[in-house]
Amino acid sequence: MLNRILATGLIALAPLTARADLVVLQYHHISEQTPASTSTTPELFRSHLARIGELGLEVVPLESATRAALDGTLNDQEQVAITFDDAYASVWSTAAPLLDELGLPYTIFVNTEAVGREGYMTWAQLKEARARTGVTIANHSHDHGHLARRPDESQQAWHRRASDSLDRAKAILDDRLGDTATLFAYPYGEYDSALEEMLDERNWLAYGQQSGPIGEGSDESRLPRFPMATPFGQLSSLNDKLRSRALPVDTGSLPDGIIDDNPPTLILELPEDLRPGALTCFGSGQGRLPLEAEHQAVTVQAPEPFGNRRFRYNCTYPAGEGRYYWFSQQWVDLSRPED
Ligand SMILES: [Zn+2]
Numbered sequence: 001m002l003n004r005i006l007a008t009g010l011i012a013l014a015p016l017t018a019r020a021d022l023v024v025l026q027y028h029h030i031s032e033q034t035p036a037s038t039s040t041t042p043e044l045f046r047s048h049l050a051r052i053g054e055l056g057l058e059v060v061p062l063e064s065a066t067r068a069a070l071d072g073t074l075n076d077q078e079q080v081a082i083t084f085d086d087a088y089a090s091v092w093s094t095a096a097p098l099l100d101e102l103g104l105p106y107t108i109f110v111n112t113e114a115v116g117r118e119g120y121m122t123w124a125q126l127k128e129a130r131a132r133t134g135v136t137i138a139n140h141s142h143d144h145g146h147l148a149r150r151p152d153e154s155q156q157a158w159h160r161r162a163s164d165s166l167d168r169a170k171a172i173l174d175d176r177l178g179d180t181a182t183l184f185a186y187p188y189g190e191y192d193s194a195l196e197e198m199l200d201e202r203n204w205l206a207y208g209q210q211s212g213p214i215g216e217g218s219d220e221s222r223l224p225r226f227p228m229a230t231p232f233g234q235l236s237s238l239n240d241k242l243r244s245r246a247l248p249v250d251t252g253s254l255p256d257g258i259i260d261d262n263p264p265t266l267i268l269e270l271p272e273d274l275r276p277g278a279l280t281c282f283g284s285g286q287g288r289l290p291l292e293a294e295h296q297a298v299t300v301q302a303p304e305p306f307g308n309r310r311f312r313y314n315c316t317y318p319a320g321e322g323r324y325y326w327f328s329q330q331w332v333d334l335s336r337p338e339d
Helices: 002-013 042-054 062-071 089-102 123-131 155-177 193-202 235-242
Strands: 022-027 079-085 106-110 135-139 183-185 205-207 265-269 280-283 291-294 297-301 310-320 323-332
Touching: 022 062, 042 089, 042 235, 062 079, 062 135, 062 205, 079 089, 089 106, 089 123, 106 123, 106 183, 123 135, 123 155, 135 155, 155 193, 235 323
Parallel strands: 022 079, 079 106, 106 135, 135 183, 183 205
Antiparallel strands: 265 297, 280 310, 291 297, 310 323
């Protein structure tokens, strides 16, 4: 019991800077008619916006807020950015009117090959969106391919395929809409180190689909976002996500997540003022994971192999005032079929 009390005291004393981190929400369809795994119901989307308002969070443009979060110059107020991947028709028909009415900024990541197809926004709509205050149109590749290098693909073939998809989308967006933002969202949230390097060479900010807020220790080629499709975006966990803080680890030094071993091993080096015993990690479909700590190094490994192409280790740590540090490591098993 004494240990418990001491431990609780230690957590409360863990120093917290006043600085805020940036929470980025990721949506696809805002609809009841589309696949559940990539859809948020209009009712839930409205509830998300209401909750953001109730918590007094400021909704900010993605690019400037990301740069401020990375520089550690984000102001003290909690901030959130709203993003949509794939430019689906329901973003324009359902989400945009709600956001525009509230005067909230948002970003649409566009895979250019699909524009104008059934179920997707048209170029005229994207042009109209871009003309609106606070709306950013950004790059989600041309063909929405799995852009990490395939196991059977030569370096040269991969380089041509990936760079072509990135640069063609940017050229088309600039040509159709005028200069567009140098922001990129990985299709399926998948990346490897070589692809990250390609993004770094272009000096683009690149966003994944692993959860957590963006802070000073985040890496600009693997920026986290919280997936908000109905199965993940439930109101019960929304406050924790909206008020989360970036776990203070250097995420760029962590593995790119392309696995050799299944289950994979993650080693998190916690700063001196965080207690390894207070860290909690969960694995996709495997519940709470066993942790082993040696000084400040925490080793995380799931007991069982994972059967999916993508899975995650999600870790949280009490940050005081009912808030959590949050970090998610994504893993990709390239031997599993592409979706
Ligand atoms: Zn997508």
